[in-house]
Amino acid sequence: MIIGRFPIAGLINASKDILMSTIRHITLPVGFVSAGVKCGIKASGRNDMAIITGEADVAAAVVTTSNQVFGEPVRYCRSILPKGYGTVRGIVINSGCSNVCTGPAGFRDAKTMATMTAKKLGTTADKVLVASTGIIGHRLPMEKVKAGIADAASKLSRNNDTETLLAIMTTDTREKYAVVQTVIGGKMVTLAGIVKGAGMIAPSLATMISVVTTDAAISPADLYKAVVAEATVTFNGITIDSDTSTSDTVAVLASGLAGNKPIKAGSAEFKQFASALQEVFGELARAVVIDGEGATKLVEIAVTGARSDAEAAVAAKSVANSPLFKCAIHGGDPNWGRIACALGKSAAKVDPEKLMIGIGGITIFARGTGKKFNVKRVEEHLKGTSIQVDCDLGLGKGRFTAITCDLSKEYVAINADYST
């Protein structure tokens, strides 16, 4: 059950001011502390350095970008967790500079961040994950970074969740977090996540970073299994503009202090945990889309009846990434031709004779031709801020839901009118 989250419904048309809150989230699971401070990487003077750490070592699972051009912090995380999982103490994150395309010197900077943080936490550099977000192609100002790490380390506590979240944001306009609690094996288990997303107002920002903490007891390897499975159906299903960032990182840390019997892959408890993780990831992923550049509407494209889940994903993402479709949604136009076109151009098998397309629950295309439909009702649905598109391919049992936003003039303004 979700007990705290970025309040989606109320916010899509809210003002773009950052909403300050003092709700605890990332340190709500037992065994974690955090801090967020300003150290001058951001010219704006806003928070730009965060540490989130277990009070002792924690199980960790990390998934990173599939982009072949990836940041030096990503390279560093892969070097200390070559399988994607293991035991760590915590993670240090800065915003304002992504440390991407900075070469071997940039890698040394990432490692220095880990070393500095490890010293303050009484551990070694191979136990500290690193993530950076911000402009691509610039070296980190290491003197400021070092001062920031020292400052953050001195402030670690359970009362800094908001300051911590602010410190990982760049041009995000809203705090994005989610908290889920569930009873596993008779014990209350808490999962909490924060995310920074796709508010890339200044160009060249390397984007998504998410940290999720939990007090569940679970081995690193089993944690990794759950993370990969659930990231595939949540974070990997969202798209603002089809551009996979060079810094995408999702780190999940498990302290094991909830008192539950360790969760084993394949068990009923594992399913429960994975389902709670999916809820947290799903909320964070939706929050990222809602805070997408120029977004005014959240659009879910549910593809069913594909030959496989993988083909359903390909078809759903083809629609979600179609600029013509996204413009039609922005304009509130029930334009099924663009949906059929985007499905048909995808690598997924599509047979127009078996295809069904619906908007807002109303079928508008079936068996090769458009249907007579209640245009007023569909247009009414499209005037809302949460749009549902259903595509049944009629070929099998594969299903996938992609989530995207509309394409507005504001997106172009954000990405064209500001200069590097």
Added chain:
Amino acid sequence: MIIGRFPIAGLINASKDILMSTIRHITLPVGFVSAGVKCGIKASGRNDMAIITGEADVAAAVVTTSNQVFGEPVRYCRSILPKGYGTVRGIVINSGCSNVCTGPAGFRDAKTMATMTAKKLGTTADKVLVASTGIIGHRLPMEKVKAGIADAASKLSRNNDTETLLAIMTTDTREKYAVVQTVIGGKMVTLAGIVKGAGMIAPSLATMISVVTTDAAISPADLYKAVVAEATVTFNGITIDSDTSTSDTVAVLASGLAGNKPIKAGSAEFKQFASALQEVFGELARAVVIDGEGATKLVEIAVTGARSDAEAAVAAKSVANSPLFKCAIHGGDPNWGRIACALGKSAAKVDPEKLMIGIGGITIFARGTGKKFNVKRVEEHLKGTSIQVDCDLGLGKGRFTAITCDLSKEYVAINADYST
């Protein structure tokens, strides 16, 4: 040598009025006549029915959309030329209604167009190609269509090229044609092409159609080889917004009346012919991009050093389809981070350490990091209307050039503000 073409350099910033011209193009090769008339399919009352035909049967090669949702005219062309080539008399084309997603009744309409035209030309329906462009999901108004075919057939001549071209246009803002002449085996051979493109101001338009005529003597099978090879490096390299239309059709008709000895695949003459065809296709493809929705700049992305030509194409198109990159070009921002990101996310092998990126001939990224470069000179280049981006992957000999336009607020306005 190109002897006539849509004058690219002068037009990119010209007014959006259609430029009327009386230059001959599509009937310049020996043995062809054409006509274009208005029959009332378009509400605007503009030309909407065209016939382009040999005076006798001609060799034909046709390539059509790879979209799995395709128009009934495409289905009809495939039914009469299952291999993509053969002997035909000519082609009938209407604009204003694409006859896509209209089911078996739509297929019968396409066949009726062929039958009507064949009767007027004194041949059979299986010798007449059909293409339609315009709104998706509507049946053709067959009474108007029949009257239009009769009218056009009665006006076939060598003096109607402009009327013919106007009749295949929808919301194109400019006439797009190209004429190339070359001496093959001691004989002057002429190739002429017209194209309608991506001015999809009303939503749901099924877009690109191109017809190329030539008087070269060449068998249908060899003509098809040349057409497939050259379409791959020209039409298949352009993208306005990554949305492959349901009606894309390129038909090449060869009358064989130039007096040359028949061109055989693999010969020096074949290479010459293919090269001339590439010139015509290339000009038409560039013209389509320049007339792209909201386009203010033509952008060539030349990828070299890929492991294969296929991987070079994947990498080049990933950049050409990146909304972030296209916005940066629109804003004149020398933002190499977005180019590196788009290359890296593609399915082509990319190694940042071997990657070189240049804009306007100036290297701005090499071996994993950004280079110091003359920002003023690059910005000056980006202020122009023809932008050159070079990406050398440093991994092999594969090369491909993709051509696209920038992404402007006007694109969103065109595609969101008008309703179906």
